[in-house]
Amino acid sequence: MNLAKALKKAPVQIVLMDRNNFHTFQPLLYQVATAGLEPDSIAGPLRKAFNGQANLIFRMVKVIGVDLENKKVNTKVGELGYDYLVIANGSVTNYFGKENFREKVLPLKRLVHSLDVRSHLLQLFEQAELVDDPVIYERMMNIVIVGGGPTGVEMAGSIAELKSHVLPNDYPHLDFSKMKIHLVEGTGRLLNGMSDAADKNAQNYLRMMGVELKLNTLVKDYKDRNVILDTENIPTESVIWAAGVKGRILSGVPDETVERSRIQVDEFNQVMGYPGAYAIGDVALMSNEDYPNGHPMLAPVAMQQGKKLAANIIKMMSGKQPEKFRYLDKGSMATIGRNRAVVDMPGGLHFKGLFAWLIWMFIHIMYLIGFRNRLITLNNWIWSYFTYDKGTRVIIRKFDFSSKFRSGERSEE
Secondary structure, X not given: OHHHHHOOOOOOOEEEEEOOOEEEOHHHXXXXXXXXOOHHHOEEEHHHHOOOOOOEEEEEOOEEEEEOOOOEEEEOOEEEEOOXXXXXXXXXXXXXXXXXXXXXXXXXXXXXXXXXXXXXXXXHHHHHOOOOOHHHHHHHHEEEEEOOXXXXXXXXXXXXXXXXXXXXXXXXXXXXXXXXXXXXXXXOOOOEOEOHHHHHHHHHHHHHOOEEEEOOOOEEEEEOOEEEEOOOEEEOOEEEEOOOEEEOOOOOOOHHHEEOOEEEEOOOOEEOOOOOEEEOHHHEEOOOOOOOOOOOOOHHHHHHHHHHHHHHHHHHHOOOXXXXXXXXXXXXXXXXXXXXXXXXXOOOEEEEHHHHHHHHHHHHHHHOOOHHHHHHHHHHHHHHHHHOOOOOOOOOOOOOOOOHHHHHHHHHO
16 A cells, blocks of 8 residues: 555556455454454545545455466456566464364454454353353353464453453353453563563563463364363363464465565565566565564565555666665554553663553554544544443354354455
């Protein structure tokens, strides 16, 4: 999107293809999953985002492959030739070889996933009111979140707030003292990529909120409604998978250009060995001295790469030499709940608590698409802050793991 907007005045025809007609602000998916926001608060129509851009054509199609040799894109409705191809299709959930988990756990990568999680959790609480068996009740009230990155940490904090301030009012007959939230992380710390101070503060906040942290712990399996860890088994109906992502590799991308599920690109984001083909964002692997394993799979990297590539395309069309991409790290942040957040800034600066939370709120509001989305989200946050209440907790679309439609949605990521 940043690339397309930066080419608004360039003498080019841009064809933007996506299987959805909307853009999702993924950092707030967990708030939709926990009923803090409605889906339309964090999603905006792509056509509206490009109103008035005469050189852009949007097509809602699914790209099924590319032919880099012959410069063609293959979609479900036909082929399209190109002069410049930009692969910016992001990432998918990484199950780290445990592909059988795909139909057993709840990912949190797309808008439909957040609605699945919301419906699943609310259905469990409704069903728990009808259960007398303590073994089944315990299984329903245990929630396991796998992955201690920002998504896992923010999800754990949000569910903990639901447990403390919202669910007891909605379900007065349930004993929420028996509800346990487990956050499982394979390494010895949270928020890898952020500072040690951010890790320490996040751990302290989550423990204060009643989240049980299981660090240096790997998930071996999930079967018979039991999460099997290195040290114990946890009976649960709910496993939320936030353990990481990998690049979404299109069919036709040569195997020799793919490393660690990402497309190798040079310092101009060009796919190695294929002039005219570029990759940006999560799917691109650009290795250099500063980032030998590639840049972090974060939105700021993708946005900066999009803007730089747009500028380079304009330069190349004018016969000028393109410039190398250099990532400007503006910092990282994560929120753990009301008045609790951690922020790392360049130069070793670190903030925590209320001030960090306000910074987090401001940045996320500004990155939302459209004034309406910003206003709705801000109003919801203000309402939640003063009333300790979340959004509308209604089950509009029931979720069922055995549903072929839902399984199909998740299998495609």
